[in-house]
Amino acid sequence: MQVDVLKDSSTIKRNDKRKRKPALVAVINDCCTGCSGSPACVDYCPIENCMIWIPDDDHPPFGRIEVDPLLCIGCKLCTSKGPEGTFLDGCPWDAIDMVAIKGYEGSHGSLPY
Numbered sequence: 001m002q003v004d005v006l007k008d009s010s011t012i013k014r015n016d017k018r019k020r021k022p023a024l025v026a027v028i029n030d031c032c033t034g035c036s037g038s039p040a041c042v043d044y045c046p047i048e049n050c051m052i053w054i055p056d057d058d059h060p061p062f063g064r065i066e067v068d069p070l071l072c073i074g075c076k077l078c079t080s081k082g083p084e085g086t087f088l089d090g091c092p093w094d095a096i097d098m099v100a101i102k103g104y105e106g107s108h109g110s111l112p113y
């Protein structure tokens with residue numbers, strides 16, 4: 001399944017490379033349900049291809065989201081709203097952790113930019 005078909009086609013995303021490392025990056029934890037194939041978070045991310053749909057091939061249309069740590073700018077927009085634009089503090093399933101870049105690099109290795 002392609003997330004692209006699920007996104008609001010009016011959404012224009014940035015595709016330029018980030019200028020500096022952000023203070024925070026979004027990390028998706030094991031609570032991600034993929035919102036049953038309609039990921040509520042992706043529409044709010046302003047960066048093209050930053051939030052990636054990983055399909056569960058054994059259980060379509062289910063899947064999960066992963067964040068590209070080289071594209072995330074740490075803006076937190078993915079944690080600000082939910083389905084139908086409802087305001088939230090975090091995703092509906094608390095599946096998005098905003099992690100300090102130093103902590104992230106400590107466990108995943110240094111990012112090149």
Ligand code: SF4
Binds near residue numbers: 041065091
């Ligand atoms: S991170 Fe949250 S909002 Fe995004 S797909 Fe997973 S459960 Fe849904």
Ligand code: SF4
Binds near residue numbers: 026072079
């Ligand atoms: S913090 Fe911003 S750039 Fe990073 S995944 Fe969330 S919305 Fe996208």
